[in-house]
Amino acid sequence: MNTTFAPQRPSGIPDTLRLPSRDTRISLADRIALHLGVQLLIWGTRTPRLTDDRERHARARRTHAANTAREHGFLREALLAPRP
Template sequence: MNTAYAPQRPSGIPDTLRLPSRDTRTSLTDRIALHLGLRLLIWGTRTPRLTDDRERHARARRAHTATASREHGYLREALLAPRP
């Protein structure tokens, strides 16, 4: 095979590997879609607080309810107590 008669390219890169010049910036619509998709992926893989530890959640809720009940009872007694 005689390569002297083949078309010669000055860059040495075949035309099939050259990419046409293109705009390197991503459009606003694509950036919004990518941002939204990332947020949805992060939101979908989170572990909800209630399913993390049901017993710990129930204990904290009971403690909060008991504290609120004690505070309410104290304030009720303080407001209803006769004044000297």
């Protein structure tokens, strides 16, 4: 292709990409709508805690309850023990 016969533009930017008056600022309503949309997408794709694995959740809860009870028992014994 011979480019010497092609129309030359001084700016180098084709007319099709030149916009007359483009506002680069995003309005407050658009920013709020975009933020809300992203939050709804994140919320909609979450996995509820109990549907992950009910057995694993129950085991973790029992373990936490047993650890808490053992710690309370140890502290109770330490506080109620006679001091020499």
